[in-house]
Each structure stands twice: as structure tokens, then as C-alpha cells.
Amino acid sequence: MTMPQPVLAFTLGDVAGVGPEITAKALLLHPDLREVCVPVVIGDADALRKGAEVAGLDPATVRVIEDPSQASNDPATIEVVQFGPSLGDVPHGELDARAGDGAYRFVVAACDLAKEGKVAGIVTPPLNKAAMHLGGHKYPGHTELLAEQFGVEDFSLVLSAGDLYFFHLTTHVSMREAIELITPERTTAVLDLAASFVRALGRPDEAIAVAGLNPHAGEDRLFGTEDADILAPAIEAARARGVNAHGPLPGDAVIPAAVRGKWNIVICCYHDQGHAPFKAVYGNDGVNITVGLPVVRVSVDHGTAFDIAGKGIADEESLVLAARRAAALAPGWDEVWRTARGQAEPR
Numbered sequence: 490m491t492m493p494q495p496v497l498a499f500t501l502g503d504v505a506g507v508g509p510e511i512t513a514k515a516l517l518l519h520p521d522l523r524e525v526c527v528p529v530v531i532g533d534a535d536a537l538r539k540g541a542e543v544a545g546l547d548p549a550t551v552r553v554i555e556d557p558s559q560a561s562n563d564p565a566t567i568e569v570v571q572f573g574p575s576l577g578d579v580p581h582g583e584l585d586a587r588a589g590d591g592a593y594r595f596v597v598a599a600c601d602l603a604k605e606g607k608v609a610g611i612v613t614p615p616l617n618k619a620a621m622h623l624g625g626h627k628y629p630g631h632t633e634l635l636a637e638q639f640g641v642e643d644f645s646l647v648l649s650a651g652d653l654y655f656f657h658l659t660t661h662v663s664m665r666e667a668i669e670l671i672t673p674e675r676t677t678a679v680l681d682l683a684a685s686f687v688r689a690l691g692r693p694d695e696a697i698a699v700a701g702l703n704p705h706a707g708e709d710r711l712f713g714t715e716d717a718d719i720l721a722p723a724i725e726a727a728r729a730r731g732v733n734a735h736g737p738l739p740g741d742a743v744i745p746a747a748v749r750g751k752w753n754i755v756i757c758c759y760h761d762q763g764h765a766p767f768k769a770v771y772g773n774d775g776v777n778i779t780v781g782l783p784v785v786r787v788s789v790d791h792g793t794a795f796d797i798a799g800k801g802i803a804d805e806e807s808l809v810l811a812a813r814r815a816a817a818l819a820p821g822w823d824e825v826w827r828t829a830r831g832q833a834e835p836r
Contacts, residue, residue: 494526495609495819496557497812498599501532502614503621504576505588506793507803509540512614513567514805515812517546520564522809526816529557529608530569531599533591535577537569543581543801557607572598581799584617590624592616596631600638603784610815610822611635613788614808617795618661629661632779635786643678644781647686648763648790649814650771653747655763656683656756656780667759671702671715676723682780683754684732689825698743698752699724699736700762706737720758773807776814785822787815 499516502508509532516528530537538548552566560568572594579588596616602608613631621628628634636644648655658679659667680697687695699720701707707716720737727734736743740757744766747755757763767775768790777788789807797803818825 494524494562495816496527496529496560496607497610497612497815497819498557498602498608499528499530499532499612499812500595500599500614501530501536501591502595503588503592503617503793504533504536504540504579505581505583505585505620506615506617506795506798508592508614508616508793509536510543510798510801510803511540511789511805511808513537513541513544513546513550514803515808516567517541517544517550517564518805519809522812522816523562523564526610526812526819527557527560527562528568528612528812529554529560530567531572531602532569532595533573533576534569534571535575536579536591537567539577541567543799545801557602570598582795584620584623586620586623586625588624589617589620589622589626593621593624593626593628593634596634597638600635600784604639608784610785610787610819612808612811612815613786615789615791615793617793631786631788632660635779635782639782639784641781641783643682644779645679645682647778647780648767648775649778650767650775652753654683654686654754654778655747655767656754657760657763658756658758660760662760664759668702668715671719671758673719673723676720677726679756680723680727680732680734683756684727684734686780686825687754689821694733695754696752697732697734697754697756698738698747699734699756700740700743700758701737702758704739704741706739773804774810776807776811778814778818780825783826785815785818785825787811787818 541548701716703713716737775790779786
């Protein structure tokens with residue numbers, strides 16, 4: 490027997506950016522996606538038709554449905570559930586409160602559908618944080634909004650390419666705040682999330698490397714005390730619980746070693762420690778997974794690209810990869826969630 494394809498909610502992102510264009514390209518130019526998932530766009534039909542036109546595709550392929558259960562999964566159509574007023578007149582490449590509010594509403598609607606069991610996963614094109622703030626929604630980004638909607642406190646943004654996963658202790662905060670947020674409790678929580686994730690993947694003994702916060706991982710407190718006083722004790726305690734954790738290791742050593750294949754799971758301390766090298770090496774070949782939610786969520790690993798929005802040149806490959814990864818993870822995500830919550834039977 491073949492398992493039915495999971496229904497995936499594609500939120501449209503910020504309609505002033507490339508979200509509508511890459512969504513149209515992904516769902517019309519990659520018909521093989523329909524073999525692994527049933528994509529349903531959560532957003533605005535007029536903005537999506539505009540994105541299809543920009544991409545040189547037929548806007549008539551956009552079909553409005555009332556509920557994900559009505560999706561036909563016809564590769565010649567893009568099926569969208571309309572939420573809110575039309576955003577078809579939002580200009581490309583400009584901050585707009587309407588677009589920011591829409592991006593927020595689309596994510597909330599997708600979360601509600603997931604809670605109702607109508608979708609098995611969420612795939613997110615990019616939103617613009619400044620526009621979302623203009624729209625009255627003061628979130629650092631997608632990850633924090635999703636965590637609030639699902640009522641979870643322990644979660645991690647994870648960048649992934651192939652079998653490589655970069656977890657993060659902190660993300661969209663200033664460097665000063667990131668250092669303050671790296672506590673024993675947060676380090677322990679992310680170590681446990683990473684451990685639950687590898688258990689759910691069937692690799693419970695997978696080594697987990699922790700990158701140091703300071704240069705040379707502090708070098709015996711010469712360059713800062715956080716590595717020795719916060720990270721090291723949390724790692725030691727995790728090892729005592731049976732987690733195959735290592736570190737803290739100098740960031741400039743552990744991340745290149747991971748790229749070369751020595752480590753598959755790395756915990757980074759702050760946004761750019763993970764994002765900068767990951768994007769430099771993998772570009773659009775990477776995706777962003779949120780671990781710690783009850784439903785799989787995978788995102789593109791790029792922004793709204795206002796500079797090229799409306800020009801028809803946006804690359805949809807990261808969104809296609811995100812959809813494929815979400816489709817692959819969705820059937821087993823319940824185990825990721827249960828292990829993250831400490832509910833799974835020990836292996």
C-alpha cells in the first residue's frame with residue numbers, strides 16, 4: 490500500500506516580495522511535487538494571480554477553494570484558500586502594512602488548519618519582518634510566531650541541507666541579547682530537541698556538536714567565560730543523560746568540519762554563526778526547519794528579495810526543496826513531536 494500524500498499548507502508570505510512568484514513557479518513548473526504532497530496555498534488569490542503573471546504563467550490556473558479537503562491536486566492548477574481582503578494592488582518591492590498583516594494572517598490560518606488536522610505540514614515562503622511590524626504584529630520572525638500559535642516554549646530554528654542540520658540557541662535578536670539568552674536552561678532545551686530529532690530519525694547515537702560562543706570556545710576563559718561556565722556544564726549533563734553531545738568546540742573549526750562531513754548535527758549559538766557559513770556553502774540548496782512544533786514546518790532559506798520582486802527572475806528551487814523536505818518529514822513528524830515532549834517509548 491502507498492501512503493496518501495500529506496496535505497501541505499503553503500503560506501504566501503509577504504505579497505510585496507517574491508513569495509507569490511516562487512509559489513506559482515513551484516506549483517506549476519514542478520508537477521512531480523504532486524507525487525509527494527497535496528499543496529494548498531493559504532493566502533490571497535489576486536496576489537497569487539499577479540505572481541503567476543510575473544512568472545510568465547497563466548493566472549487563470551489559480552483556483553479558490555473553501556477548505557483543503559476540496560483540493561484536487563491537479564498539477565495544472567494552484568488551489569488557494571482565501572483569507573482576508575484582496576492584496577492584488579500591493580506594489581512590489583515596498584514595505585506595506587497590508588502585506589505584513591497578510592503574511593501574519595496566512596501563518597495563523599495555516600496553524601489553525603494544522604490544529605484541526607486538515608493539513609499535515611506548513612511550508613513558508615518568506616515574510617518581511619519590518620512589514621509585519623508595520624501591520625501591527627511585533628514578532629522577530631516566522632519561528633517565534635509559529636511557536637506562539639502552538640503554545641510551545643522549547644523550539645529551534647534548524648538549517649538543513651541533505652543530512653546536515655544546524656540547530657540554533659538564538660536567532661533574531663541582537664548580539665548583546667543573544668549572549669544574555671544563552672543560558673544553561675536554553676542550552677539544555679536545544680540539546681534535548683536535537684537528541685529527540687535524531688532519535689525520531691532512527692539515529693539515536695548520532696553525535697551532536699556544540700559550537701562555542703567565543704573565539705576558540707573561550708580558550709580556558711581567556712576570551713570569555715560563557716563556554717566554560719554555561720555551555721560545558723550543559724553538555725556534560727546531556728552526556729550523563731545519554732545524549733552523544735560534544736563541545737563546546739571552536740566555531741571556526743566545527744562548522745568547516747561539518748561541511749566536510751564529520752558532523753551531521755551542529756548547535757550554533759547565534760544567528761550568523763550558523764546562517765552565514767550555511768548560506769555561503771549551500772545557497773538555495775538549504776531549507777529552514779522548525780523543531781519543537783507539533784506539526785512539521787519547513788521554509789525557504791532566503792528573504793523577500795524586494796530588489797527583484799516583480800521582475801520574474803526569482804528562483805523557486807529553495808521552496809521546492811522545502812516542500813519536498815516537509816513531505817518527507819510529515820508522515821513521521823508525530824514521533825519527532827512526541828520525542829521532543831518526552832512522550833515516546835525508549836528505543
